[in-house]
Amino acid sequence: MRFSHLFTATRRDAPKDEVAKNAQLLVRAGFIHKEMAGVYSYLPLGFRVLKKIENIIREEMDAIGGQEVLLTALQDPDVWKKSGRWSDDVVDNWFKTTLANGAEAGIANTHEEPLTALMREHVRSYRDLPRYVYQIQDKFRNELRAKSGLMRGREFIMKDLYSFTKDENELERFHEKCAEAYLRIFRRVGLGELTYRTFASGGAFSKYSDEFQTLSEAGEDTIYVDKEKGIAVNKEVYTDEALADLGLKKENLVEAKAIEVGNIFKLGTRFSEALGLTYRDEDGAEKPVVMGSYGIGLGRLMGAAVEVFSDEKGIVWPEEIAPFAYHLIALGAERTVRARADEIYDMFAASGAEALYDDREESAGVKFADAELIGIPTVIIVSEKTLSAGEDRVEVRRRATGASRMARIGDIVT
Amino acid sequence: MRFSHLFTATRRDAPKDEVAKNAQLLVRAGFIHKEMAGVYSYLPLGFRVLKKIENIIREEMDAIGGQEVLLTALQDPDVWKKSGRWSDDVVDNWFKTTLANGAEAGIANTHEEPLTALMREHVRSYRDLPRYVYQIQDKFRNELRAKSGLMRGREFIMKDLYSFTKDENELERFHEKCAEAYLRIFRRVGLGELTYRTFASGGAFSKYSDEFQTLSEAGEDTIYVDKEKGIAVNKEVYTDEALADLGLKKENLVEAKAIEVGNIFKLGTRFSEALGLTYRDEDGAEKPVVMGSYGIGLGRLMGAAVEVFSDEKGIVWPEEIAPFAYHLIALGAERTVRARADEIYDMFAASGAEALYDDREESAGVKFADAELIGIPTVIIVSEKTLSAGEDRVEVRRRATGASRMARIGDIVT
Numbered sequence: 124m125r126f127s128h129l130f131t132a133t134r135r136d137a138p139k140d141e142v143a144k145n146a147q148l149l150v151r152a153g154f155i156h157k158e159m160a161g162v163y164s165y166l167p168l169g170f171r172v173l174k175k176i177e178n179i180i181r182e183e184m185d186a187i188g189g190q191e192v193l194l195t196a197l198q199d200p201d202v203w204k205k206s207g208r209w210s211d212d213v214v215d216n217w218f219k220t221t222l223a224n225g226a227e228a229g230i231a232n233t234h235e236e237p238l239t240a241l242m243r244e245h246v247r248s249y250r251d252l253p254r255y256v257y258q259i260q261d262k263f264r265n266e267l268r269a270k271s272g273l274m275r276g277r278e279f280i281m282k283d284l285y286s287f288t289k290d291e292n293e294l295e296r297f298h299e300k301c302a303e304a305y306l307r308i309f310r311r312v313g314l315g316e317l318t319y320r321t322f323a324s325g326g327a328f329s330k331y332s333d334e335f336q337t338l339s340e341a342g343e344d345t346i347y348v349d350k351e352k353g354i355a356v357n358k359e360v361y362t363d364e365a366l367a368d369l370g371l372k373k374e375n376l377v378e379a380k381a382i383e384v385g386n387i388f389k390l391g392t393r394f395s396e397a398l399g400l401t402y403r404d405e406d407g408a409e410k411p412v413v414m415g416s417y418g419i420g421l422g423r424l425m426g427a428a429v430e431v432f433s434d435e436k437g438i439v440w441p442e443e444i445a446p447f448a449y450h451l452i453a454l455g456a457e458r459t460v461r462a463r464a465d466e467i468y469d470m471f472a473a474s475g476a477e478a479l480y481d482d483r484e485e486s487a488g489v490k491f492a493d494a495e496l497i498g499i500p501t502v503i504i505v506s507e508k509t510l511s512a513g514e515d516r517v518e519v520r521r522r523a524t525g526a527s528r529m530a531r532i533g534d535i536v537t
Numbered sequence: 538m539r540f541s542h543l544f545t546a547t548r549r550d551a552p553k554d555e556v557a558k559n560a561q562l563l564v565r566a567g568f569i570h571k572e573m574a575g576v577y578s579y580l581p582l583g584f585r586v587l588k589k590i591e592n593i594i595r596e597e598m599d600a601i602g603g604q605e606v607l608l609t610a611l612q613d614p615d616v617w618k619k620s621g622r623w624s625d626d627v628v629d630n631w632f633k634t635t636l637a638n639g640a641e642a643g644i645a646n647t648h649e650e651p652l653t654a655l656m657r658e659h660v661r662s663y664r665d666l667p668r669y670v671y672q673i674q675d676k677f678r679n680e681l682r683a684k685s686g687l688m689r690g691r692e693f694i695m696k697d698l699y700s701f702t703k704d705e706n707e708l709e710r711f712h713e714k715c716a717e718a719y720l721r722i723f724r725r726v727g728l729g730e731l732t733y734r735t736f737a738s739g740g741a742f743s744k745y746s747d748e749f750q751t752l753s754e755a756g757e758d759t760i761y762v763d764k765e766k767g768i769a770v771n772k773e774v775y776t777d778e779a780l781a782d783l784g785l786k787k788e789n790l791v792e793a794k795a796i797e798v799g800n801i802f803k804l805g806t807r808f809s810e811a812l813g814l815t816y817r818d819e820d821g822a823e824k825p826v827v828m829g830s831y832g833i834g835l836g837r838l839m840g841a842a843v844e845v846f847s848d849e850k851g852i853v854w855p856e857e858i859a860p861f862a863y864h865l866i867a868l869g870a871e872r873t874v875r876a877r878a879d880e881i882y883d884m885f886a887a888s889g890a891e892a893l894y895d896d897r898e899e900s901a902g903v904k905f906a907d908a909e910l911i912g913i914p915t916v917i918i919v920s921e922k923t924l925s926a927g928e929d930r931v932e933v934r935r936r937a938t939g940a941s942r943m944a945r946i947g948d949i950v951t
Contacts, residue, residue, distance in 0.1 A: 130604055130668040132659045156655050158609045159642065164655065165607040173607070190544055193579040193587070195572045196610065196644075196675060197632075197692045218611075220632045220644060222691075223681040228573065230610075230634065230644065241570050241578065245546045254544040261610060261675070267637040277636075278611045 124167075124447070125468075126481040126493075129153075131166050133493050144341060145426035146272025148438050152496045154446075161269025161277035163422070168497065171446035173280070176421050177259055179311045179443065180282045183304045187297075189257045189284055194237055196261060198229035202236040206397040216264040218277075230263045235390065235416060238285050239398045246287065246412060248403045253293055257284035259421065273426030274341070274382060280422050286415040287395075289402070294389060294413045298333075301417050305335055305385050312424060313441020317431055318384060321346050322369055323357035328391030330368070331360065335419075336381035341430040344383055347376035355381075382427045390414040438498030439523050449478040449535075450499035450522075452490050454506035464505040467517070470536045478503075498522055503535065538581075538861070539882075540895040540907075543567075545580050547907050558755060559840035560686025562852050566910045568860075575683025575691035577836070582911065585860040587694070590835050591673055593725045593857065594696045597718045601711075603671045603698055608651055610675060612643035616650040620811040630678040644677045649804065649830060652699050653812045660701065660826060662817045667707055671698035673835065687840030688755070688796060698831040701809075703818070708803060708827045712747075715831050719749055719799050726838060727855020731845055732798060735760050736783055737771035742805030744782070745774065749833075750795035755844040758797055761790035769795075796841045804828040852912030853937050863892040863949075864913035864936075866904050868920035878919040881931070884950045892917075912936055917949065 131153030140157070141147045149155045154169030165173050181191070197220075203209035209229070211217055218230040231237070238256060246252065259282045266277050273279075284301070288294045302320060309318040314337050321334040336346050336355060345358040349371055356365060356376070366373060392411040395401065400412045425444070432439045442448070449471060453464035464480070471478040479499060481490050494502050504518040512529055519535065520527040545567030554571070555561045563569045568583030579587050595605070611634075617623035623643070625631055632644040645651070652670060660666065673696045680691050687693070698715065702708045716734060723732040728751050735748040750760050750769060759772040763785055770779060770790070780787060806825040809815065814826045839858070846853045854860070863885060867878035878894070885892040893913060895904050908916050918932040926943055933949065934941040 128602070128604075130656070130659050130665070130670060132661075132665075153659075156658070158651060159611060159613045162609050162611045162613075164609050164651070167604045167606060170605050170607055188542070190542075190581045191584050192581060193584055195576050195578050195692050197573060197576045197677070199573045199576075216637070218634045218642075220634045223630070223679045228632075237572060237578070241580075242544070244570070245544050245567075247546075251544070251546075256544060263611070265637045278609050 124479055126479060126483050129167060129479070131168065133496055141272060142270050143272035143274065143426070144433065145274060145429040148429055148433055148496070149273065149426075152438060152498070155273070159277070161266055161275065163273060163276065168446045169425070172425055172440070172444050173421060175444045176312055176424055177282075180259065180308055180419060180421070183308050183311075184257050184282065184284055187255065187300050187304050189255045192256055192258050193260055194231070194234050194241075194258055196231050196263065198231050198237060200227050200229060202240045202398065203229060206236050206394055208236065216266060218263045218265050232262055232264045234258070234283060235285065235394045235414075236398065239394045239400050239414070242287055242412070243398065243400050246400065246402055249289055249405055252402055252412065253286065253288040253297065255284060255286050255297065257282060257417075271341075271343075271426070273422040274430075275343075276422060279420055282419045282421065284417040286417070287400075288413045288415070289404070289410075290413055291391075294415050298387060298389060298415055301387055301415075302333055305387070305417075305419070308419065309335060309337070309384065312428065312444050313432070314384065314424070314428060319346065319348055319353065319355040319381070321355040321357050321381070322360060322365065323386075324359050326388065328393060329389040331365075332389070333387045334383050335385035337384050337427050337431065338379050339382045339427060339430045340380050342380040342382040344381050346379055346381045348379055349375050350377065351375060382423070382430065384424050384427050385419040387417045388415060390416055433498070436492075437496035440498045440500060442500050445498070445500050447477045447479040447499050448501065449476060450494050450497065450502045451478050451480040452494060452502060452504045453480075453482060454487050454490070454504060456484060457507060459510060460505055460507060463510060463514070467503070467505060467532055467536070470532065474536045476536060495522065503532075538893055540893060540897050543581060543893070545582065547910055555686065556684050557686035557688065557840070558847065559688060559843040562843055562847055562910070563687065563840075566852060566912070569687070573691070575680055575689065577687060577690065582860045583839070586839055586854070586858050587835060589858045590726055590838055594673065594722055594833060594835070597722050597725075598671050598696065598698055601669065601714050601718050603669045606670055606672050607674055608645070608648050608655075608672055610645050610677065612645050612651060614641050614643060616654045616812065617643060620650050620808055622650065630680060632677045632679050646676055646678045648672070648697060649699065649808045649828075650812065653808045653814050653828070656701055656826070657812065657814050660814065660816050663703055663819055666816055666826065667700065667702040667711065669698060669700050669711065671696060671831075685755075685757070685840070687836040688844075689757075690836060693837065694835040696833045696835065700829040700831070701814075702827045702829070703816070703824070704827055705805075708829050712801060712803060712829055715801055715829075716747055719801070719831075719833070722833065723749060723751070723798065726842065726858050727846070728798065728838070728842060733760065733762055733767065733769040733795075735769040735771050735795070736774060736779065737800075738773050740802065742807060743803040745779075746803070747801045748797050749799035751798045751841045751845065752793050753796045753841060753844045754794050756794040756796040758795050760793055760795045762793055763789050764791065765789060796837070796844065798838050798841050799831075799833040801831045802829060804830055847912070850906075851910035854912045854914060856914050859912070859914050861891045861893040861913050862915065863890060864908050864911065864916045865892050865894045866908060866916060866918045867894075867896060868901050868904070868918055870898060871921060873924060874919055874921060877924060877928070881917070881919060881946055881950070884946065888950045890950060909936065917946075
């Protein structure tokens, strides 16, 4: 994409109404736009990052047998009354609205109830199980405060998968399989080394739930990490009993702040019993389906990446989720430089490599500052200086390290 | 995908609460699920159709210079008050909700206002224009009645593009370019021959707007079609004056019912003036940006395709938006048949062809009925009969015509 075509402008100064680093940088660099507190639109650069995260998650969910659907935001109160979660006294962050006929409707904050009701029409016998159903879609939560940028939104995009299994053993097997898929996702988006499977409080059905926590000072959670074993414990279950359960020793644990980037819960029969989702087993007996839920917030993941991969100059995107792989800069207005940069941009396009091409009539200072703010991993510079070293030479600068070298363009575009 | 893996079951009978053919067939075949009147979730088969439509639209919008964004459902009343569209007396189909702090918020029924407000931060001078910004996202409209299935929803997925141009000439040029892109989209999804660019009432800024109408008895609109010229007039502007304006003659027009599958409007400076979106022209004068809007409902398009491409047995998908290209059926439980069908399914997978493989232990009758209901264009049958004609032989049946022939599998999978 040509920078001159991109409609978003960068800003030198952080927006005054943002306190979270991720929101400050993403707004300044033109990735997102704040509509209201905790409600952000994605602009072209942010949309590209979002789609890359989405594709990685989709591949991993498909790989473990997930089937993709798209449920609705508008919700019929009836299904929520069955589980006892319609009341604002039980769920304190509902957004509700009124239909033209005067009836109430909800705006989905999660989808256990409607999906469980939907599955009743498709699950009859043990032969119809297990099923793994997921979606990538908006959630709405009526948070009183929303100051963490993309990390805690009133409207946010989430991947939520729900498992429907015959029994606890089958649930347990999928739970582990999904936990492994989650670790692959966090590795692939570039957060792998900082992200730990973390034991947290479980709820009615199981002693512990699994969170995935990314180490960051911006995190709202405190965890205790065993780096050797590669797992952690949330402060909320940091007791002698839990440590014994998990085979962890206090002396090996390090306290750290962390961002919860994913979670998986064993739901058991909580929703299937409330909504009547049963199946007939091999012996003809009717049993409630055993469920689990598995969430990842896509915006939160993007926000977490910015929190941990940024410096005083801007964002430093990991390769796999960067909006573009290359940031091509033409320095100076000389016709030879422009013509060569145009050629290189065409080479990128022809090879299928994704490049943002700064073809604007701006100073070197402005172009470099924007490149550092936007944070594309590899910056390719074409200038009189590089041309004088040879027609096929460019300067290659790594955003992460600032390291710069001369290279043949043919060695980069293959 | 293996049919045994697909979580949705088909139904023999139409749901009692649906009157529209598109909803009856799509629910029966397991493509969608009704959450409330006018509110449908997309199940795996429906989701695949939706993604195909989405990809075609995205390609065509990108090709005319569109930049993709994702705006929010939650809306700040302030921007809507500026244009005078917050009041329920002006816009009668708002869904509204209340924030935790007691303030009101809207749930977007369209996005002119928030996008115009957003563009203020990115447009300064004539050099920043034109810009074409689009999204594929949910809209919410509080319809009192919603009985048309996917054709008129309370929550529905729409592609909406907004153009920001310097003047009416630039608007006019893009308007025509987008109209051509729309015709390409309708051709590509298979509705081309039935869809007419239709002149309709314009509003404050221009005499006419452009609708795209697909001929169907299920349509809510009445249009007058000039098949020779390939254009039509909506009944709402069917006057002698309009016919003269458009160079149409009454005797060449045929009355028909039609479904509005797209529309494009010249908005002029209605929203840019209300929200203060201006630019400095070459002479330094401040002028309001001239806008246009361009919509296509993805679900409505899917619904329209089902209305016009279906028969008493089920849906007959056009090739480009079918959930799968091939419906592979293994007839009978013989091990040789199963083994050969498995091999063919693997051949499809290896070649990248998309196939739904009916590997269930069901009768031929059930399998054929489901294939006809689901409506995948090409059905490939493997049976003892085909094997006896040769290891590499299959029966190929076209869903649209019912025509059947024997073929070598190698000629199908390449």
